[in-house]
Amino acid sequence: MKTLKWSPIALVLTLTLTGCAVGPDYQKPEHTIDTEYLYQDTNGTVQDGLHNVQSQVNIQQNSTPWWYQFDDAVLNQLVADTQQQNIPLKMAAERIKAAQAYQQAIESFKVPTVSLGAGYSTAQFSDNGPLLGPVVSANNPLGVPLMDAQQSGFFAGATIAWEVDLFGRIDSQAQAAFIRKEQAIIFREGLNTAITADVIHNYLQMRGAQERKSIAIQTVNDQKTTLALVNKVLASGYGSELDLARAKAMLAASKAVVPQLATAENVHRQRLAILLGDTPSQMHQRLKQTSVNKMPDMTGLIPVGLPSDLLQRRPDLRIAEREMAAINEELGAAIAAKYPKFFLTGAPGLVASDFDDVFSSSSTAWIASVGVSWNIFDGGRSDAMVDIQEARFKNSALSYQYAVNNAIGEVETLLQGYGNSQEYQSLVLESKQQTDRAVSKAESLYEAGLVDYLSMLDAQRQQHLLQDRVVTARLQTAQVAVGLHKALGGNWQLNSNMTQ
Structure with a gap:
């Protein structure tokens, strides 16, 4: 079944x-x-x-x-x-434009917010670090580093966030x-x-x-x-x-x-x-x-x-x-x-250590989540x-x-x-x-x-x-x-x- x-x-x-x-x-x-x-x-x-x-x-x-x-x-x-x-009439016309822009800004919260990003990152981890030190150092029970101490790579992706107006x-x-x-x-x-x-x-x-x-x-x-x-x-x-x-x-x-x-x-x-x-x-x-x-x-x-x-x-x-x-x-x-607020978030992207591999299918990475927020007590x-x-x-x-x-x-x-x-x-x-x-x-x-x-x-x-x-x-x-x-x-x- x-x-x-x-x-x-x-x-x-x-x-x-x-x-x-x-x-x-x-x-x-x-x-x-x-x-x-x-x-x-x-x-x-x-x-x-x-x-x-x-x-x-x-x-x-x-x-x-x-x-x-x-x-x-x-x-x-x-x-x-x-x-x-008349100058006050012109000022009133600008107030209408501001009110229209404000309405558009509020309306924008009804649809998902999408942002794009790309870049290059690099990091050097210490052999004596309390967390990753044993992983990047040869001084571990295996006698060989499990991960390079220096990490670098390219990334490109999007971040999507949406509050569901339930x-x-x-x-x-x-x-x-x-x-x-x-x-x-x-x-x-x-x-x-x-x-x-x-x-x-x-x-x-x-x-x-x-x-x-x-x-x-x-x-x-x-x-x-x-x-x-x-x-x-x-x-x-x-x-x-x-x-x-x-x-x-x-x-x-x-x-x-x-x-x-x-x-x-x-x-x-x-x-x-x-x-x-x-x-x-x-x-x-x-x-x-x-x-x-x-x-x-x-x-x-x-x-x-x-x-x-x-x-x-x-x-x-x-x-x-x-x-x-x-x-x-x-x-x-x-x-x-x-009442509770519901959120949807997602971050699909591409990550690779070499730029030539960024757009390959194996470089795909993503994370998605759904959440709820509710103030059950606020005095x-x-x-x-x-x-x-x-x-x-x-x-x-x-x-x-x-x-x-x-x-x-x-x-x-x-x-x-x-x-x-x-x-x-x-x-x-x-x-x-x-x-x-x-x-x-x-x-x-x-x-x-x-x-x-x-x-x-x-x-x-x-x-x-x-x-x-x-x-x-x-x-x-x-x-x-x-x-x-x-x-x-x-x-x-x-x-x-x-x-x-």
């Missing part, structure tokens, strides 16, 4: 085929989310087109970016250049590394959104400061004309020194506003230079090529979608969800580390590592829940703010139109001597104030629109044909 024999290698391979991962299965978290926003009917928004990932991709590929609604070629070019030149420890680590790479990609996407929003914000602020400065300069010119009129009326004997003093005070106050607005304009221009990676002189040359000094207005509707769309559209929520998945894999690796260290990962997972789940609640609250706040800012802008514009009529009437009556200067001065003061307020109201509406788009998330990366 034949006896069935198992070789060590066959035994380990069998265990590998029948083994299974011991880590917990991961499922994406589920949250109770409202089916619609509380302020979904805000003026200037539409519930459209964001209900699944594929539709988001189609929107990104088939439509122009949302900031094109400002219809400002300079802004469009600044954004395109920023996404190509319980899925390495596989969990590799999967965690893959998720970390996903996080790096999502992080760059989110950074691109934040930086693009920062460019749009600073551009609007710069243009707003320029427009307000133009209004302030025009106000100064108007008040100079008014001052000349007061002097003329005073010379004719109808005016008063008080009217003249008031006119001069108003003119000085208006002049004081101009340098403040010039400072604000420069601050935002320098910020744009930093975002684009330009020098201040380069940014000055960029903006010098255009004569536009007016803040653009956004047209069109903002697609809001559903609250649940945020889970796939906002990078911060996607990173938080992927953090849970990564920690779950690291928890699996910590659990698997408590509770393995259990503590599992507890750490479990605590991290629970913390990441709470962080994700908090991030979801915060994201929905942010959108709700900006939706209401967007509606209120539009209403405020409309009322300010209506007030300015009425004030323009009042100023025109007051100037005519003053010149005819039917009202005093104080009445005309008050009407002009209201006009200048509302001219500036109209610009700030438009700027506020535009800035809330930028914030709302940012809060809604989505991919803001320009297509390659748009950056050319």
Whole structure:
């Protein structure tokens, strides 16, 4: 009768085929989310087109970016250049490369490690040595050396080592590394959104400061004309020194506003230079090529979608969800580390004393082994590592829940703010139109001597104030629109044909 024999290698391979991962299965978290926003009917928004990932991709590929609604070629070019030149975005791209390399390094532990070697060795053994001395010396019971005292030879071979991932420890680590790479990609996407929003914000602020400065300069010119009129009326004997003093005070106050607005304009221009990676002189040359000094207005509707769309559209929520998945894999690796580790090693090679004999069949030599390592007692260290990962997972789940609640609250706040800012802008514009009529009437009556200067001065003061307020109201509406788009998330990366 034949006896069935198992070789060590066959035994380990069998265990590998029948083994299974011991880590917990991961499922994406589920949250109770409202089916619609509380302020979904805000003026200037539409519930459209964001209900699944594929539709988001189609929107990104088939439509122009949302900031094109400002219809400002300079802004469009600044954004395109920023996404190509911004230094933090380049750093984020390098982080993705590092994450990919790290994943590859971890994946490499799943396959055998093979190293090749070759060389020549020589050794001289002592006749008086305690171990080999009697073998290489003639002073032994046989009276002749059993082995030459000097040994030399050539060798060539390979060393093969492989840890059999029976319980899925390495596989969990590799999967965690893959998720970390996903996080790096999502992080760059989110950074691109934040930086693009920062460019749009600073551009609007710069243009707003320029427009307000133009209004302030025009106000100064108007008040100079008014001052000349007061002097003329005073010379004719109808005016008063008080009217003249008031006119001069108003003119000085208006002049004081101009340098403040010039400072604000420069601050935002320098910020744009930093975002684009330009020098201040380069940014000055960029903006010098255009004569536009007016803040653009956004047209069109903002697609809001559903609250649940945020889970796939906002990078911060996607990173938080992927953090849970990564920690779950690291928890699996910590659990698997408590189980035995199996190793296969081998070293086939060629050994000969003469180089001419190295490649002959009789020079073949090899060694192979299978081993197991298992920490049966470590003072509770393995259990503590599992507890750490479990605590991290629970913390990441709470962080994700908090991030979801915060994201929905942010959108709700900006939706209401967007509606209120539009209403405020409309009322300010209506007030300015009425004030323009009042100023025109007051100037005519003053010149005819039917009202005093104080009445005309008050009407002009209201006009200048509302001219500036109209610009700030438009700027506020535009800035809330930028914030709302940012809060809604989505991919803001320009297509390659748009950056050319």
